[in-house]
Structures are given as structure tokens and as C-alpha cells.
Amino acid sequence: MAVLEMQRMTLCGLRKNRKAALELLQRRGVVELTDELTPDEIFNRTDTSVQCATFDKNARAAQNALDILNQYAPVKSSLLSMLEEKPRRTESEYYDFYAASAKVMDIAYDLVQDERIIAEKNGELIGLEARITALEPWLGLDIPMKYNDTVSTAALVGYLPQVLTLEAFYETLAQADANHPPVHAEVVGALHNSTCLFLLCHKDDKKNLEATLRTMGFSYPAGDCTGLPRQAMEELEARIARTEKEIEETIEDIRNYAPAREELAFAVDYFGMRREKYAVLGRLCQSRHTFVLTGFVPKRAGPALVRELSERFEAYTVCEDLGPEETAPVLLQNNAFSAPVEGVLEGYSLPGRGELDPTSVMSIFYYILFGMMFSDAGYGLLMTLATGIILLVKKNTPMKKSLQMFFWCGVSTVFWGLMLGSFFGDAIEVIGTTFFNNPNVSTPCLWFAPLNDPMRMLIYTMAIGLFHLFVGLVMGIVTKFKQKDYFSAFADYFIWILLIGSLVLILVPTPLFYSIAQMEIILPGWLGTAATVTAVFSAVFVVVFSGRESRNPFKRLAKGLYGLYGVTGYLGDVLSYSRLLALGLATGIVGTVVNQMGSMFGSGVLGAVIFIAVFLVGHALNFAINVLGAYVHTNRLQYVEFFGKFYEGGGQKFNPFKIQNKYYHIKEDQQ
Amino acid sequence: MENLGLVFAVVGAALAAVLAGAGSAIGVGISGQAAAGVVSEEPSLFGKVLILQLLPGTQGIYGLLVAFITLAQVGVLGGSADVSTAKGLMYLGACLPMAIVGLISGIHQGKASIASISLVAKRPDQSGKALIFPAMVETYAILALLISILAITGVSGL
Numbered sequence: 104m105a106v107l108e109m110q111r112m113t114l115c116g117l118r119k120n121r122k123a124a125l126e127l128l129q130r131r132g133v134v135e136l137t138d139e140l141t142p143d144e145i146f147n148r149t150d151t152s153v154q155c156a157t158f159d160k161n162a163r164a165a166q167n168a169l170d171i172l173n174q175y176a177p178v179k180s181s182l183l184s185m186l187e188e189k190p191r192r193t194e195s196e197y198y199d200f201y202a203a204s205a206k207v208m209d210i211a212y213d214l215v216q217d218e219r220i221i222a223e224k225n226g227e228l229i230g231l232e233a234r235i236t237a238l239e240p241w242l243g244l245d246i247p248m249k250y251n252d253t254v255s256t257a258a259l260v261g262y263l264p265q266v267l268t269l270e271a272f273y274e275t276l277a278q279a280d281a282n283h284p285p286v287h288a289e290v291v292g293a294l295h296n297s298t299c300l301f302l303l304c305h306k307d308d309k310k311n312l313e314a315t316l317r318t319m320g321f322s323y324p325a326g327d328c329t330g331l332p333r334q335a336m337e338e339l340e341a342r343i344a345r346t347e348k349e350i351e352e353t354i355e356d357i358r359n360y361a362p363a364r365e366e367l368a369f370a371v372d373y374f375g376m377r378r379e380k381y382a383v384l385g386r387l388c389q390s391r392h393t394f395v396l397t398g399f400v401p402k403r404a405g406p407a408l409v410r411e412l413s414e415r416f417e418a419y420t421v422c423e424d425l426g427p428e429e430t431a432p433v434l435l436q437n438n439a440f441s442a443p444v445e446g447v448l449e450g451y452s453l454p455g456r457g458e459l460d461p462t463s464v465m466s467i468f469y470y471i472l473f474g475m476m477f478s479d480a481g482y483g484l485l486m487t488l489a490t491g492i493i494l495l496v497k498k499n500t501p502m503k504k505s506l507q508m509f510f511w512c513g514v515s516t517v518f519w520g521l522m523l524g525s526f527f528g529d530a531i532e533v534i535g536t537t538f539f540n541n542p543n544v545s546t547p548c549l550w551f552a553p554l555n556d557p558m559r560m561l562i563y564t565m566a567i568g569l570f571h572l573f574v575g576l577v578m579g580i581v582t583k584f585k586q587k588d589y590f591s592a593f594a595d596y597f598i599w600i601l602l603i604g605s606l607v608l609i610l611v612p613t614p615l616f617y618s619i620a621q622m623e624i625i626l627p628g629w630l631g632t633a634a635t636v637t638a639v640f641s642a643v644f645v646v647v648f649s650g651r652e653s654r655n656p657f658k659r660l661a662k663g664l665y666g667l668y669g670v671t672g673y674l675g676d677v678l679s680y681s682r683l684l685a686l687g688l689a690t691g692i693v694g695t696v697v698n699q700m701g702s703m704f705g706s707g708v709l710g711a712v713i714f715i716a717v718f719l720v721g722h723a724l725n726f727a728i729n730v731l732g733a734y735v736h737t738n739r740l741q742y743v744e745f746f747g748k749f750y751e752g753g754g755q756k757f758n759p760f761k762i763q764n765k766y767y768h769i770k771e772d773q774q
Numbered sequence: 775m776e777n778l779g780l781v782f783a784v785v786g787a788a789l790a791a792v793l794a795g796a797g798s799a800i801g802v803g804i805s806g807q808a809a810a811g812v813v814s815e816e817p818s819l820f821g822k823v824l825i826l827q828l829l830p831g832t833q834g835i836y837g838l839l840v841a842f843i844t845l846a847q848v849g850v851l852g853g854s855a856d857v858s859t860a861k862g863l864m865y866l867g868a869c870l871p872m873a874i875v876g877l878i879s880g881i882h883q884g885k886a887s888i889a890s891i892s893l894v895a896k897r898p899d900q901s902g903k904a905l906i907f908p909a910m911v912e913t914y915a916i917l918a919l920l921i922s923i924l925a926i927t928g929v930s931g932l
Contacts, residue, residue, distance in 0.1 A: 447902070449902070450901070450902020450903065450905075451902060451903070554843075554927075557923055557924055557927055558924065561920070561924070678917070679913060681916070681917070681920050682913070682916045684920065685836075685916045685919045685920050685923070686916070688839065688923060689832075689835060689836060689839055689919075692839050692842060692843065693835060693838065693839060695842075696838065696842050699851070728828070728831065728832065728835060731825060731828055731829075732832055735825075735829065735905050735909050735912075736909060736912075736916075738902070738905060738906065738909075739905075739906055739909045739910075739913075742906055743906070743910075
């Protein structure tokens with residue numbers, strides 16, 4: 104309903120209580136700290152960056168260790184686990200953890216070390232495997248790769264960078280050197296695009312032959328393989344097996360730490376909390392025996408906090424109202440129906456100073472517009488049931504607000520689906536005709552089917568759009584009243600309602616409108632006259648007052664005329680609501696296409712099976728794409744058309760000092 | 775040649791499905807590359823960039839929609855297929871807004887999506903605003919869809 108009123112809190116307490124007081128503030132999570140005080144000779148700040156860095160390092164190491172543990176010893180988690188609320192730990196468990204933390208951190212560093220070992224060993228494996236690949240073609244060689252010369256022969260073992268048969272080798276050799284010395288060659292194997300060769304020649308010819316071969320690109324194998332290739336291979340394989348075993352053992356070692364998972368998760372939170380606390384501690388102004396902190400606190404949470412602080416820590420706390428020129432951080436409060444769309448508002452911008460919180464008005468339109476675009480009772484029912492059940496089962500899920508939003512959107516979708524006659528497209532008719540031979544059943548349609556009369560629906564969507572825009576203008580009037588700027592409320596907002604309203608009244612009875620809409624609306628004659636008068640009056644008013652901040656009369660007139668040109672903007676805005684019709688039709692018709700495809704295979708058992716398969720896949724797809732479309736375009740209508748009329752935003756979000764745990768919820772001890 | 779009207783109508787339906795579908799394919803394709811790049815650095819943004827990638831996908835659906843309505847109206851999907859040449863040409867014309875605008879807006883929405891994806895990569899908290907930029911492009915696809923639907927239903931009533 105509103106932006107909560109903020110107060111400035113100043114807390115002064117004894118230095119010995121400062122950590123306990125901060126912990127209390129952190130658990131309450133209702134104070135956003137500010138750095139208003141400047142340090143002087145008596146009050147100064149302590150540098151806590153070293154502690155912060157240490158806690159940060161520990162938190163990261165614990166997180167790292169946890170990730171490693173989850174990688175090698177994963178816990179089964181379902182898709183629904185993101186809806187799960189965090190397990191709880193008590194305050195005293197938090198304090199007791201101090202003693203255990205060193206041991207947990209040892210485990211964490213062990214895990215990190217294990218992971219490093221595995222990475223190293225894996226690197227080794229890759230190297231070994233590369234060597235095996237290089238060695239494989241040489242397996243046929245039954246002499247060592249580094250073969251020493253005999254009394255009168257010399258051997259050359261190496262690669263040529265071509266794939267060659269023995270004949271081809273002799274040919275290329277002859278081409279390279281027609282008078283090459285006699286040589287005995289054997290092709291041992293092939294690797295990639297090269298040939299592994301064993302060549303034997305007379306000792307005296309070795310130099311000669313080598314030179315010729317080099318021109319052909321001959322090269323000796325790399326590495327220090329002195330033994331037989333087979334032996335080398337066996338050695339490598341043994342080493343691989345050994346390394347693999349070592350990796351296995353390390354992984355086993357990691358798995359043995361699995362029972363520490365919860366402690367590690369808690370360590371992440373524990374050090375995170377302490378880091379936060381020390382970061383704040385560094386911002387406090389402290390004297391020898393006292394400390395002072397300032398911050399914003401919501402007015403309704405103030406008194407309870409003041410009482411608690413003074414009772415428990417003998418701290419002196421005051422909460423005072425803010426001056427009219429001060430900007431406070433924004434915290435919204437809305438009822439259960441509207442609060443879910445606060446996120447949408449936040450996606451645009453939070454209300455700036457002196458602005459209304461438009462959430463409650465927006466929420467009504469949000470649900471209506473979403474429902475019109477999604478507009479299928481079946482889909483809406485699915486969405487309502489799914490979100491409703493999750494909300495019932497998991498009361499404190501972190502996604503509560505989004506789920507609630509889609510719950511209400513679903514309810515609205517069911518409503519519009521029934522009004523406009525769509526239930527999984529035309530599933531009822533198709534199933535009735537195909538499988539039960541009963542063409543008389545039909546989807547209930549309380550109003551009319553938009554595909555049969557799209558023009559009529561188009562007119563209605565635009566009427567809804569016009570109403571939405573007018574509500575936006577009314578919101579503008581209310582905002583200006585709140586800011587006590589009455590003239591602007593009239594000249595910038597009310598006059599547009601008059602102008603657009605009277606233009607619509609003039610347009611509706613014309614033959615032009617009749618030819619488009621096929622709807623004849625007859626208004627009493629006096630209303631037409633009145634509309635003409637107000638239209639002229641408001642148009643002139645807009646021209647005269649739109650540019651009222653300009654002193655130069657010509658500039659003012661030009662600005663006024665430009666202001667009147669804004670009418671075209673309204674035309675565009677209203678037309679933009681035609682997407683309600685287009686997207687609504689899209690959902691229904693694609694659903695119909697799916698049903699039709701499914702029913703193509705007749706009414707037999709096979710037909711039924713295919714129908715069910717097509718139905719499930721097709722509607723799932725249609726559901727997904729249309730829920731996305733409805734969401735995006737509802738946002739767009741709110742952001743561009745509705746907010747564009749009155750809302751600026753620019754507020755800072757209230758960002759209290761609180762526990763931002765990832766895994767655990769800290770529960771207060773009962774006292 | 776007495777079925778020439780039907781030919782025109784089916785060509786129109788095919789154009790709507792083909793061109794709008796191609797536009798979406800291009801748009802979703804290029805934005806998918808950007809999305810994959812972001813996810814390679816920041817896997818937690820998968821959900822947000824996936825939505826942005828899918829935004830240019832709607833033109834294909836609209837094209838399908840127009841094609842389907844046209845085929846249903848001229849009776850290709852069952853019923854009597856009897857369309858005069860003039861009417862067939864009108865159906866063809868009615869399909870063109872969706873076909874052409876679908877192609878072009880799909881591509882450009884893809885480009886806007888890419889920009890929004892990189893916006894989300896830099897500032898994940900601004901994903902609400904990032905959604906709106908590509909959605910602006912889609913407005914024109916929706917307008918074209920509307921005209922195509924109105925024209926097709928209008929032609930069938932002539």
C-alpha cells in the first residue's frame with residue numbers, strides 16, 4: 104500500500120557491548136547503516152580490513168571445499184530443492200561453532216588440497232596418454248627405438264611426414280636422390296599423416312642417406328625411449344594405472360569427508376556473517392569506552408528495537424523523523440494480494456522521494472492483463488494448481504513472492520479462459536469429436552470467442568487500455584496533490600483526461616467508428632456538444648500551459664503546440680493494448696493447432712496414444728512460450744504505457760544490515 | 775486454373791510461416807550465441823539469459839498462427855476449398871504484413887536481445903529493464919499480426 108516511513112536512528116553504547124549489539128542488529132535486519140559521522144580525536148574508526156579479508160578467505164575456502172565435495176560425492180537433489188527453505192540452526196550453535204571452526208577449516212583445506220592433487224594427476228594422465236598414442240605405431244618394431252649401430256650397418260628409425268607404402272617410399276627416395284646408397288626399408292606403422300620407418304644401410308652411407316632423408320622431411324621420434332617400444336608401452340600403461348589408482352584414492356579420500364558437508368556449509372555462512380559484522384565494525388565511530396552508529400530504521404520497527412537495545416546493552420538510542428528534504432531508502436509494504444508484484448516494480452525503479460507506491464493499483468491491472476494475454480483456462484488452472492500446491496507445502500520458500508504472483512496470474516487466466524472460451528485450445532471439442540464421436544460438447548464460453556469477432560475484442564482491449572491510462576493519470580493527480588502541486592495536477596494530468604475523454608466521446612458516434620467496430624453507439628446530443636466544448640477548451644489549455652516554464656512567449660507557444668502533439672502518443676499507447684488480443688489469440692490458436700495435429704491419427708488406441716503424446720509436448724511448449732510472452736508484455740504495458748504517464752522512480756532500495764546466509768537460517772534462542 | 779485462388783492463399787500462408795519463422799530462427803540463433811557466451815562465464819545467469827534468448831521466438835509462432843488461420847479459412851484443413859482468384863490474392867496480401875514484419879522484426883529483436891544479454895551479464899540486477907528493450911521491437915510484430923488476423927477474418931467475410 105505504501106512506502107514505509109523511515110526514521111534516523113542514532114545508537115550510542117558501551118564499547119564492550121559493541122559486538123553483541125551488532126549481532127542483535129544483524130539478526131533483526133531492520134537497520135540500514137549510514138556513515139554520517141566523521142571521525143575526530145575522540146571518536147575514530149578501527150581498521151577491520153584484515154579480519155574481513157581473513158573471514159572472506161575462510162568463507163571462500165569453505166565454499167570451495169563444499170563445491171568439491173558436491174562434485175565428487177553429490178547429494179541427490181530434486182528440481183524442487185530450490186523451493187526448499189533453509190534448515191535452521193540456533194544462536195547458541197552459532198556461538199559454539201567458534202571452537203569447531205578451526206577443525207572444519209582443516210577439512211576444507213584438505214579438500215582443496217585433494218582437488219589440486221587430482222588436477223595434477225589428471226594433467227599427468229593426459230601427458231602419458233599422448234605418449235602412448237605416439238608410441239602405438241612403433242609397436243611392430245622389435246628393436247629398441249634408439250638402435251645402436253652394428254659393426255657394419257647403421258639403422259635409422261623415424262617419421263616421414265607423408266603416408267607411404269614401401270614402394271612409394273622407394274620411389275620418393277629415388278626422386279630425391281637418384282644415386283642413393285643401398286638401403287633396406289620397413290614401414291612399421293602410420294601415425295596421423297606420417298609414416299613410421301625403419302631403415303638399414305651400410306655404416307659409411309649413413310651420413311649420406313640421412314641428408315637425403317632430411318630433404319624429404321625425415322625426423323627422429325621425440326622422447327627418451329631407449330628400450331623396445333613394447334616394453335616402453337607396458338611401462339607407460341603401468342604408470343597410467345598407478346596414476347588412475349592414485350586419483351581414485353584421492354577421490355575416495357574426498358568422499359570420506361562427506362559427513363562434514365553440513366559443517367562446511369555452516370562454515371560458509373558463519374564466516375560470511377562474521378565478515379559482514381566486521382565490515383560494519385569498521386564503520387563504527389568508537390571512543391575508548393563507547394561507540395556510536397547511525398542508520399535508517401522503518402518507523403514501525405523503531406520502538407521495539409530501541410527498547411531491546413536499551414534493555415540488553417544499556418545503549419542509548421533515539422529515532423527521529425527525517426526532514427522533508429532528506430531522501431530515505433525505500434521499503435515497500437503491501438497486502439498479500441499486491442505484494443507479489445513488488446518485484447516487478449523493483450525491476451523498473453522504486454518510488455522516488457514524494458512519489459506514491461503504485462504497487463497496489465498496478466497489481467490489479469497486472470493480473471488482469473496477464474490473464475487476458477495468457478487466456479487459456481487449462482493453462483491457468485495448471486499454473487494456479489502448481490503454484491498453489493507449492494505455496495501450501497513449502498510455506499517459507501525463497502521464491503514465495505514470484506509463486507504468489509503467478510498464482511494470482513493463474514486465477515485471472517482461468518477467469519479469462521472461461522470468458523473467452525479456451526481450455527487447452529479447443530481440447531474439449533477435439534476430444535469429444537475424435538474419441539467419443541460426440542460433436543456437441545464444447546468449451547464453456549461465458550462471453551464470446553475473440554477469433555469469431557476479433558474487431559469487437561480489439562475495441563474492448565483498447566477500452567481497457569484507455570482505462571489503464573486514465574488510472575495512470577489519476578495516479579499522477581494523486582501524486583501531485585500529495586506534493587501540494589495543485590496546478591500541475593490539473594494542467595499536466597486532469598486536462599489530459601478531459602481532452603482524451605472528450606475526443607473519444609466525439610469519435611464514438613461517428614460513421615468512421617461504426618465502419619471499423621461494427622458497433623453503433625448513440626450518445627445523447629448534449630453529450631456530443633459538451634464533449635466538443637471540453638475538447639476545444641482542454642486543447643487550448645494544453646497549448647497555453649504545457650510550456651509554462653518558458654518565459655519567451657514564442658518558445659512557450661511552440662512548446663505548447665508540441666504538448667498538444669502528445670495526443671498522438673496517447674493514440675499509440677492505446678493501440679499498444681491490441682497486444683492483449685494478439686497474444687490471447689496466439690495462445691488459443693496454437694493450442695488448437697496442437698489438438699488438431701494430435702487428432703489426425705484417428706480414434707483408435709494408436710490414435711489416442713499419439714494424441715496424448717502430441718497433446719503433452721505441444722501444450723507444454725505453447726504454455727512455456729506464452730507464459731513468457733504474457734509476462735514480458737504485461738511488464739511492458741506497465742512500464743511503458745502505465746508508468747510512462749505518471750511514475751518516475753529513482754528510489755534507493757532499503758538495504759539493511761542483516762544475515763545473508765546461503766545455507767542456514769539462524770533461529771533466535773528462547774529466553 | 776479454377777483453383778488459382780486457393781494457390782494464392784496457400785502461398786500466402788506459407789510465406790507467413792516461412793518468413794516469420796526464418797526471422798525468429800535468425801533472432802533466436804544469434805541471441806543464443808550471446809547467451810551461451812554469458813553462461814560460459816556465469817552459469818547462474820542461465821535462467822535470465824534464456825528468457826532473453828527466447829524473446830525473438832514469438833514471430834515464428836505468430837507466423838504459424840497466421841498460416842493456420844488462413845489455411846482454416848480457405849478450407850485446406852478440411853471443409854470445402856473454394857476460393858476465387860481475387861479472394862485468394864487478398865488472402866495472400868493479408869498474410870504479407872506478418873510475413874515481412876515477422877522476418878525483419880525477428881532479426882532485429884534478436885540483435886536487441888543480444889544487447890540486453892550483455893546488459894544482464896554486466897548488471898544481473900537490471901534484468902527487468904533488459905527484457906523491455908527487445909519487447910519494444912516485438913510491438914511491431916504484434917501490430918502486423920493483428921492486421922494480418924483482422925484482414926484474414928475480414929476477407930473471409932466478404
